[in-house]
Amino acid sequence: MIKKTLATLLAAPLLLTAALQPVAAQEEVTVETAPIDVRDLASLQAGARTFVNYCLSCHSAALMRYNQMLDIGLTADQIRDNLMFTAQKIGEPMAVAMTKNEAKEWFGAAPPDLSVIARSRGADWLYTYLRSFYRDPSRATGWNNAVFPNVGMPHVLWQLQGERIRREEPVMRDGKPVEEDGRPLMRVSYETVKPGTQTPEQYDRTVRDLVNFLVWMGEPHQLERKRIGIIVLFVLGVLALLTYMLKREFWKDVH
Numbered sequence: 001m002i003k004k005t006l007a008t009l010l011a012a013p014l015l016l017t018a019a020l021q022p023v024a025a026q027e028e029v030t031v032e033t034a035p036i037d038v039r040d041l042a043s044l045q046a047g048a049r050t051f052v053n054y055c056l057s058c059h060s061a062a063l064m065r066y067n068q069m070l071d072i073g074l075t076a077d078q079i080r081d082n083l084m085f086t087a088q089k090i091g092e093p094m095a096v097a098m099t100k101n102e103a104k105e106w107f108g109a110a111p112p113d114l115s116v117i118a119r120s121r122g123a124d125w126l127y128t129y130l131r132s133f134y135r136d137p138s139r140a141t142g143w144n145n146a147v148f149p150n151v152g153m154p155h156v157l158w159q160l161q162g163e164r165i166r167r168e169e170p171v172m173r174d175g176k177p178v179e180e181d182g183r184p185l186m187r188v189s190y191e192t193v194k195p196g197t198q199t200p201e202q203y204d205r206t207v208r209d210l211v212n213f214l215v216w217m218g219e220p221h222q223l224e225r226k227r228i229g230i231i232v233l234f235v236l237g238v239l240a241l242l243t244y245m246l247k248r249e250f251w252k253d254v255h
Helices: 006-010 015-019 041-054 066-072 076-082 100-107 117-121 123-129 200-218 222-251
Strands: 061-065 133-135 143-145 162-170 186-195
Touching (some): 041 066, 041 200, 061 066, 117 123, 117 200, 123 200
Antiparallel strands (some): 133 143, 162 186
């Protein structure tokens, strides 16, 4: 279990602050499909570990209680020993240690609750966003994001992914720069200048697990809801058939 430090606390994602900042136009970024599967308990457990170590420092999940993670295969002791840092009882909501006044003083605005962030933003957007950070010395945090330009959120997973930089070079044709609307057309690429503790494949898996957990957290009973929905539709189908047969029996002498 990775120990949370003060540095992580001060560098937690500030999605609300970022949303209030002006967005500059940049290149189109393709939102990639997130390989989400909320039936994968191992992925959900790994995502829960990443969430409490890197997100729960500043972001709460007030609609989620720790004991709900019993549904993803964890025991009460595992939750209590490895995932609870700001609560005493397993039935408490997933709150943060700092107060709203402290958050407002440090960041200018309280970081938003992440209980339903996956339902708000979408799994694909979150998956692409968390893999699209790059170093930008012009930003106060030192980071920017290709999906969310001029984001106010620092890259709290940078030690895992490493550091990338953004490079621009003009698109050339016949030895001359290609222009669009009177401006040079630029080709954007990203280069890793400092590897992280994980390989790119391992980091993609970490992000996938985190987003998978956020999707599950947004609706912990979604699998049960779908199962019940299938049963209800089957029962309604049988009732509709019986109703039709009863109608024919009543009206057979009329027709």
